[in-house]
Amino acid sequence: AQSVTQLGSHVSVSEGALVLLRCNYSSSVPPYLFWYVQYPNQGLQLLLKYTSAATLVKGINGFEAEFKKSETSFHLTKPSAHMSDAAEYFCAVSAAGGFKTIFGAGTRLFVKA
Amino acid sequence: EADIYQTPRYLVIGTGKKITLECSQTMGHDKMYWYQQDPGMELHLIHYSYGVNSTEKGDLSSESTVSRIRTEHFPLTLESARPSHTSQYLCASSDHGMRAGELFFGEGSRLTVL
Numbered sequence: 001a002q003s004v005t006q007l008g009s010h011v012s013v014s015e016g017a018l019v020l021l022r023c024n025y026s027s028s029v030p031p032y033l034f035w036y037v038q039y040p041n042q043g044l045q046l047l048l049k050y051t052s053a054a055t056l057v058k059g060i061n062g063f064e065a066e067f068k069k070s071e072t073s074f075h076l077t078k079p080s081a082h083m084s085d086a087a088e089y090f091c092a093v094s095a096a097g098g099f100k101t102i103f104g105a106g107t108r109l110f111v112k113a
Numbered sequence: 114e115a116d117i118y119q120t121p122r123y124l125v126i127g128t129g130k131k132i133t134l135e136c137s138q139t140m141g142h143d144k145m146y147w148y149q150q151d152p153g154m155e156l157h158l159i160h161y162s163y164g165v166n167s168t169e170k171g172d173l174s175s176e177s178t179v180s181r182i183r184t185e186h187f188p189l190t191l192e193s194a195r196p197s198h199t200s201q202y203l204c205a206s207s208d209h210g211m212r213a214g215e216l217f218f219g220e221g222s223r224l225t226v227l
Contacts, residue, residue: 009153032214043117043203043218044156051214090156094214100172101216103148103156 002027002093006104014112019063019078021107023091026072033074034092034101035065044090050074061085086111116140119204119219126194127227134189134222136204145187146216148203149173156203162187194226 007022025031032051036044048059055067065076074091091104117138126132138145143164148156158171162181176198177191187206191198201223205216 004155034214034216036216036218041220043119043205043220044216045218046215049215100158100161101214105153105155 002031002095002102004091004093004102004104006089006091006107008107009105010108010110012110012112013081015083016080019076019081019085019109021076021089021091021109023065023074023076023104024072025074025091025093027093027095029095032094033065033067034094035059035063035074035076036090036092036103037061038088038090038106040087047076047089081109081111083111083113085109117204117206117217117219119202119222121222122220123223123225125225125227128193128195130194130226132191132194132224134202134204134224136187136189136219137185138187138206138217139185140206140208140217141184142206142208142217143184144207144209145181146205146207147171147177147179147187147189148205149175150201150203150221160189194224196226199224199226 003026005024034049035047038044048057050057050067058064063078088106088108090106092101094101120135145162147160157173159175160179203221204219
């Protein structure tokens, strides 16, 4: 069985500050891990994914995430927040080679000027 | 930019009406999905399809039905809508190989049942 827990339903940062969105997963098989972003009134868009290659994964828009097996974590970071980063972010897990994806409840990121 | 389209984007209807939410993709993906999304909640998989003539129920029980007669088309139907069906419905598709597991989403259909 697989599950995802996103810590914090809302995160607020100042423009230019570090962004850190937390995600912990549970999986009985080697996981694929994903971060998706959703802007208002739009569908989800893939930011990055981990598929058992490099543990530090770089994605679009300057985001990256590090897979830590010992901590069962896959936190999303960006060194410097921009106003355009304000959106909802979803962490997700699927079994390697599988296709049913389980999503976390999402974290809404607010960026203050 | 993903080539997956959902119509209508917004729909307000009365209780008891039959509705169909359309979803089409031009990427040739075999796998397609319907997710239900409510504010502050995780996305719940309600239907999926491996390919033509294949449909399965997802993890969240839903009174809706789906069909997959053509690879590119995966409509969702509610025979008799109720206020409890009010939600956002997201259609997605996925490929195999290098991009296995990646979901391509449409922009969603927001349904309100009065």
